[in-house]
Amino acid sequence: MNWRAIRAMYVFEMSRFFRTLLQSFVSPVISTSLYFVVFGAAIGSRIDQVEGVSYGAFIVPGLIMLSVMTQAISNASFGIYFPKFIGTIYELLSAPINFLEVVLGYVGAAATKALFIGLVILGTSSLFVDLSIQHPLAMLAFMVLTCLSFALFGFIIGIWAQNFEQLQLIPLLVVTPLVFLGGSFYSISMLPPAWQTISFFNPVVYLISGFRWSFFGVADVPIVLSLLAIAGFTALCLGIIWWIFKTGWRIRA
Amino acid sequence: MQPMVEISDVSKTYKDGFRALNGVSLDIEDGEILALLGPNGAGKTTLISAICGITRPTDGTIRVGGHDVVAEYRGARALVGLVPQEINLEPFERVMNTVRFSRGLFGKPKDDGFLEKILRQLSLWDKRNARIMELSGGMKRRVLIAKALAHEPRVLFLDEPTAGVDVELRRDMWEVVRELKLGGVTIILTTHYIEEAEAIADRIAVIDKGRILLVEEKDALMTRLGQKELRIELQEPIEALPGALAGRGLQLEEDGCVIVYTYDTAEERTGITSLITDLSAAGLVLRDLQTRQNSLEDIFVGLVGDKGDAA
Structure with missing residues (x-):
């Protein structure tokens, strides 16, 4: 392993993040606050507890997941698309590194940024609602795994995209609906039976459910299924990336 | 002595059937300046890309410093620095940062003293904290060279280093290349200006339609051209x-x-x-x-x- 190369890519990517630290910090704080004003105060005051948890607290895991997933995808997809767009990818291709090292550098940085945002939202949330985290280690593990797997997914999108529109397409058309319909703001058990069945085909349901379990000890699906879902998703993304680098698809002209 | 770069019977056919390289064989000696001369579309950039790992040859083998560029890519690529034809740089990045990145990417330990030497040699030291977008075209090209040199390559590829560069800058660039040669770096540059090859090369290889048409000592070729x-x-x-x-x-x-x-x-x-x-x-x-x-x-x-x- 070329650890120096991994570090160089990681540090370089992170420096882009630190250049815009204020924006990176302020925008999740503001959007989380808005969610709490709308869902927590305005709507939440009319909703009783959900599965024994106050509605304001209930939506916290979903809110964090929503931001973590979209941030991981957009950071990773932009991180690898930008060098392709401006041409600096030649350096990555001519360097003595393999695909795993590129992935560790770029995906690692994107996941770190998403994790940072997730923690900021967690901190902001604790200002609005009383939060007790029953399984803090599991919570952290779920968050890190989600950051990593969605950063891998974003990396694939970044390589696949041939223009900025395509870069936005998958997050906007696929990921956001899946996250919103994945029980971010409600429990699956609140849905009519038919919709419950449909929801179980949504992979995001398993992630949010597992993440919520680590907070409140209640889940829509068994925790093992949540872990399997995220492991499977990670493995699938890694497999696709390995294939991309092996064939040079959309990278090597 | 073993050649620094050995290209044996390399062909490259693109997906659309275009044959950019057609059985190219060429040895590049350690420490020489070789000019790869040919019209636009002759296959110069494809050949360089194949040596540097940016594109894979369809047939044939390439060795750099004895390492096969596909099977032993780590050994081969560590020896190679590439200065691309296009100015590919991140506009918001600072000069020193991008150069540091290049050094790290090739697995070399941090050495800001060495980078300072390179930046001074390329008259970029005063601009080390400037953003790339604040630099003139000629300076950006120097940054590309600095990035390629940052990891101490034994072989440097310059793809059309003076395309679209004014006369004065071109002479500066030639001066830089001569100094690098004195430092023991093997240099391969592509150009379609015969004067450029004449000014700095030791040997000239003429390439057209994906074939090497001749490889000759510059002096001999210039006599014929003269x-x-x-x-x-x-x-x-x-x-x-x-x-x-x-x-x-x-x-x-x-x-x-x-x-x-x-x-x-x-x-x-x-x-x-x-x-x-x-x-x-x-x-x-x-x-x-x-x-x-x-x-x-x-x-x-x-x-x-x-x-x-x-x-």
């Missing part, structure tokens, strides 16, 4: 050259209407004055004079023609 033709059109055709004009290698063409004199522009005396004097002494009346330089294209045409005959 040949010029003087075509003297006569008022009246003559049957044979007057005896007084023998021994100059003159040729009679177009049914005796034109006398062709070939001379070397590099010589101190071209012999034109005495030829004209002798012509008028022989009583020949001149209608017109024309000179024609042996151009790179002429050599191309000649080489392609030769290859065609041989096949």
Whole structure:
């Protein structure tokens, strides 16, 4: 392993993040606050507890997941698309590194940024609602795994995209609906039976459910299924990336 | 001594069927400056890309410092620095940062002292904290060179280093290349300017349509390129050259209407004055004079023609 190369890519990517630290910090704080004003105060005051948890607290895991997933995808997809767009990818291709090292550098940085945002939202949330985290280690593990797997997914999108529109397409058309319909703001058990069945085909349901379990000890699906879902998703993304680098698809002209 | 870069029978066919390289074989010696000369679309960039790992050859093998560029890519690529043709740089990044990144990417330990030396050599030290977008075009090109040199490569590829660069900058760039050679770096540069190859190369390889047409010491090639033709059109055709004009290698063409004199522009005396004097002494009346330089294209045409005959 070329650890120096991994570090160089990681540090370089992170420096882009630190250049815009204020924006990176302020925008999740503001959007989380808005969610709490709308869902927590305005709507939440009319909703009783959900599965024994106050509605304001209930939506916290979903809110964090929503931001973590979209941030991981957009950071990773932009991180690898930008060098392709401006041409600096030649350096990555001519360097003595393999695909795993590129992935560790770029995906690692994107996941770190998403994790940072997730923690900021967690901190902001604790200002609005009383939060007790029953399984803090599991919570952290779920968050890190989600950051990593969605950063891998974003990396694939970044390589696949041939223009900025395509870069936005998958997050906007696929990921956001899946996250919103994945029980971010409600429990699956609140849905009519038919919709419950449909929801179980949504992979995001398993992630949010597992993440919520680590907070409140209640889940829509068994925790093992949540872990399997995220492991499977990670493995699938890694497999696709390995294939991309092996064939040079959309990278090597 | 083992060549620094050994290219054996390399071909590259793109997906659309375009054959950019067609059985290229070329050895590049340690420490030399080789100019890869050819028109646009000749396959220069493809050849460089294949050596650097940006594109995979369809056939053939390439070794750098004895390492196969595909099987032993780590060993091979660690030796190679590439300065691309396009100015590919992140506009918001600072000079020092991008150079540091390049060094790390190639697995070299952090050494800001060494980077300072490179930036000073390229007159970029004062700009080390400037953002790339604040730099002029010539400086950006130097940043690309600094990035390529940051990991101490043994071989440096310069793809059209002076395309779109003004005359003064071009001379600066040549100076930089000469200094690098003194430092022991093997340099391969592509160009379609014959003057550029003439100014800095030790050897010149001519490439066209994906084939290497010739590889020659610069001095030998320049002699051939330096040949010029003087075509003297006569008022009246003559049957044979007057005896007084023998021994100059003159040729009679177009049914005796034109006398062709070939001379070397590099010589101190071209012999034109005495030829004209002798012509008028022989009583020949001149209608017109024309000179024609042996151009790179002429050599191309000649080489392609030769290859065609041989096949």
